[in-house]
Amino acid sequence: MKRLWIAILLLIIVGAITVSEYIYVTSSVQKHIYALDEIDKKISQNDREDAYDMLCRLENRFEDTDRVFNAFLLHSDIDNISGNIAMLKEYSKSTNNAQFLALSAKTKLQLLSLSKSEKPLIDNIL
């Protein structure tokens, strides 16, 4: 019977970890996507200095969440997004808005797919 209680406790711990991870990843992703939307608006308005500052803050925030993300998600996915944010910082200095917005859209999709892949949907399970 002792093992039964241990098994139930293990299931509870695993459930708590998975639920916490789901909540953390989806809420962090939403914040990052929102930040990118704001940065896109700044770029469209040609306010490059503000956009650059916001990108620096986004990069720092992403680095903070990076550790937790790396503990739960594929490292290559996280590295791709980090790389894109670094590229966005450099693109924000150029006058080519289309290039910036294209990469921003790609980054947002990658972030969204992190969040989507967490959902217990039939197509994710299968």
Next chain:
Amino acid sequence: MHKNFTVFSWHNFQNCAQNSFGDKMLIILIRTVLLYAFVTLAVRIMGKRQISDMTTSEFVITLIVSDIAAIPMQNTAQPMISGLVPILVLVAIEVIVSVIMMKSKKFHKLICGNPIVVISNGKVDEKALSELRITYEDLDSLLRQQEVFDTKDVKYGIMETNGSLSILKKEEQKE
């Protein structure tokens, strides 16, 4: 004369190791130790059984746990928790299933099946053998492992749910 040769330096070596394989090998080493400890704990929680005494589901779970543990051991891009969570869940389910099997005969029968009599009063039940998909040669081999060389010496031969053969020898054959 100017001699052109490469001087080995510890600094160069460190850079090389860190840029290519060195840091990953260290991560693999640490993960292997942690996963070994974890799998040992998981097997400990599942309980003491020899492989020959395990039920089919226990044996399958043991194989799956070892396979799952190997994935994050080799692939550092995969988070370690992707190995730990399935192992924990499998172990927990296995323990719960074994407790339910202990309490419920119906559930036990559903998971493990029933033992089947394959030899009765020295005669082999061919229908039972074909149901179990074992040949006469397989049966003879199992009998020989029990030091029985003729089916006529066996009163009852029962194929257990874990694939082992239990036999009851005829009175005159017992010593």
